[in-house]
Amino acid sequence: MKKEEKNLYDAKAKIFKALGHPTRLWITEKLAQGECCVCNLVEPLAADFSTVSKHLSVLKEAGIVEDEKRGKQVYYSLKVPCLMGFMSCVEDVIENRIREHMDLFSSRKIV
Amino acid sequence: MKKEEKNLYDAKAKIFKALGHPTRLWITEKLAQGECCVCNLVEPLAADFSTVSKHLSVLKEAGIVEDEKRGKQVYYSLKVPCLMGFMSCVEDVIENRIREHMDLFSSRKIV
DNA sequence: TGGCTGTTTGGTTATATTGCCAAATATAAC
DNA sequence: GTTATATTTGGCAATATAACCAAACAGCCA
Numbered sequence: 001m002k003k004e005e006k007n008l009y010d011a012k013a014k015i016f017k018a019l020g021h022p023t024r025l026w027i028t029e030k031l032a033q034g035e036c037c038v039c040n041l042v043e044p045l046a047a048d049f050s051t052v053s054k055h056l057s058v059l060k061e062a063g064i065v066e067d068e069k070r071g072k073q074v075y076y077s078l079k080v081p082c083l084m085g086f087m088s089c090v091e092d093v094i095e096n097r098i099r100e101h102m103d104l105f106s107s108r109k110i111v
Numbered sequence: 112m113k114k115e116e117k118n119l120y121d122a123k124a125k126i127f128k129a130l131g132h133p134t135r136l137w138i139t140e141k142l143a144q145g146e147c148c149v150c151n152l153v154e155p156l157a158a159d160f161s162t163v164s165k166h167l168s169v170l171k172e173a174g175i176v177e178d179e180k181r182g183k184q185v186y187y188s189l190k191v192p193c194l195m196g197f198m199s200c201v202e203d204v205i206e207n208r209i210r211e212h213m214d215l216f217s218s219r220k221i222v
Numbered sequence: 223t224g225g226c227t228g229t230t231t232g233g234t235t236a237t238a239t240t241g242c243c244a245a246a247t248a249t250a251a252c
Numbered sequence: 253g254t255t256a257t258a259t260t261t262g263g264c265a266a267t268a269t270a271a272c273c274a275a276a277c278a279g280c281c282a
Contacts, residue, residue, distance in 0.1 A: 001137060001156060009133035011205045012198075016136065020128030021270085022120035026112060039228060044112060051271055053230055063208040072228050072279055079207070082200035087123075089193035094122045096190070097174040132240085149259060162241055164260055183249050183258045 018062035019083070023047065024055045027076075031065060032084045035077035129173035130194070134158065135166045138187075142176060143195045146188035 001009065019025055023045060030036060030044075042052050056076055059065040066079045078084075112120065130136055138152060153163050167187055170176040177190045189195075 005137075006133065008205075009137050011208075012201050013131050013133040013136045015131075015201050015204055016127050017131030020124050020126075020131040022117065022124040023270095025124045025127065026116075026120050037228085038230095046112070048272060049229070050231080050273080053228095054270085057230080063204045063211075069229095069278090072226095074229065080200060080204050082203065083197075086194075086197040086200070089191060089197070090123050090126050092193065093126050093174045093191050094119075097122075100174075134240095150257090159242055160259070161243080161261080164258095165241085168260080180248090180259090183256095185259060 015062050015064065018058050018064055021055065021058075023052075024059055027052075027055060028059065028064060028078065028083065029087070031076055031078040032081060035068075035075045037073040037075050039073060041076075126173050126175065129169050129175055132166065132169075134163075135170055138163075138166060139170065139175060139189065139194065140198070142187055142189040143192060146179075146186045148184040148186050150184060152187075 019028060026045065027041060030041065038049070038052060038056065041056075042049050045052055056065065056067070060067060060076075064079060064083065065076050068075050068077070130139060134156060137156065141147060141152065141155075149160070149163055149167065152167075153160050156163055167176065167178070171178060171187075175190060175194065176187050179186050179188070
């Protein structure tokens, strides 16, 4: 990997990494349904305000979401809806994994 | 987030997390072009054999790649090609980010 | 101004990840 | 069997992440 190529992969990986946390993934999907202020994310996540805020800043830093202050509240929204098109593929991966585990389990029974 | 929902997001996040490392992302894209043995990945990555092997096991554990031993070598291949359809979206995110940085830069000049 | 609400930032601690080295394992060749 | 090659595993040190608490900040209202 050359230096330039390395930079590109660093940049791409950063986006995946940002999505690679259950809380951030949840937030991202939530925002796919429409903008939301921090205060409305805190409760369903049952996490500290500061924790949610930090997760949001990771997503923002990655270019996935954007924020807009309105009054006392900050509204976050999904900047790149195309990300969501990927979810069915991710779910396929999970289904495969489950299926394989089941195969493993049933073949054990047979043996 | 309920417990079940949490499990689903953990599972999904695991896949993103696996892709969230430049080396693993590079490997994934490489394997999208066709199967490859570990020995042929080590050189272009300029990393230790054991390092590459560990990255591959993360990808395998996530259900993204699969391996097949043939002789002395282990061949890895991409299990879910649909992942690659996502890359153009990821590149869009990066382009946006670059564009915004440039805007920031040029607006500074004006001010 | 002072206080209240929503949000971010800083600090700390616990935990996870990464990358290298050395050692273990597996398969092929001699 | 011994040796050589390909790969995985275990261990360790450096670094990065995550979550919470407390403190700072920003905007509104009395």
